[in-house]
Amino acid sequence: MRSFRAALAAALIALGCVTHATGQGRTFVAEGTDVAAAVGARALAMGGSGTAIANDPHAIYYNPALLAGLNRPMLSVTRQLNAELRPYSFFGATLPVTLLEPLGLNLTLGYASFPRVHARSTGAFAATDPQSVFLRLLLPGLQGTYDGVIDSKTLVRRFAAGVSPVASDAFSLGVAVDIIDCRTNTCGVNAKNGRFRADRVEAHAVSVSAGAAFRFSDRFKVAVSANDINTFLHASMVTITNGQVRSSNTVARLPMT
DSSP states (O other), X not given: OOOHHHHHHHHTTOOTTOSEXXXXXXXXXXXXXXXXXXXXXXHHHTTTOOTTTOOSTTHHHHOGGGGGGOOSOEEEEEOOTTOXXXXXXXXXXXXXXXXXXXXTEEEEEEEEEEEEEEEEEEEEEOTTSTHHHHHHHHSTTOOSOEEEEEEEEEEEEEEEEEEEESSXXXXXXXXXXXXXXXXXXXEOOEETTEEEEEEEEEEEEEEEEEEEEEEEETTEEEEEEEOSTTOEEEEEEEEEETTEEEEEEEEEEOOOO
């Protein structure tokens, strides 16, 4: 049986294998930043390389250090054109403040909300179907044919700040704190070993991200960022197997990216 710890950790990073599938009496859709090529039109046009070029609220997502270069309030709402599950793909707002100017620093604050993963599946998928790889990650212990409904959401609320010297904005630093909320609701799961039903899976985490940027010239900039620094996901799961109710709690460490 695959452990729930491995399932949650892998589900957040390994969802790119399948994004949409339909068949007779069954559907499978997965959306969110973890399965998207990029967040924001400009980063998408640049192949997802927003770590050094983001110059709008999408900097909250790519590199909080770039917030220091935003000297006016900004608001951004984006939506994937073919999205079926979420009304938006990214919501972000930035606000420059003068709190640190007496110390010789520019400060810009940012807030963003975005789904890391939102997946929905209905119908039956055999163990040989590629969709079952995803389903087994979200439902540890599932074997054989999956036949039912699953709705899984992982939403991130990010609070970020970027600072740079007032004398020169060539160098900037940034930090962000994420509140990660995961919820999975399922019903009607059938496995070879009998009736398996996962009533709910809930997981929560607080994550820290950091970034830095240095502009050598108008054409050359170096930037780095790190997400999910030393982050642990605390999960609880309630299952019913052959009429027996079981509860379990696990802690999964998210890989730093």
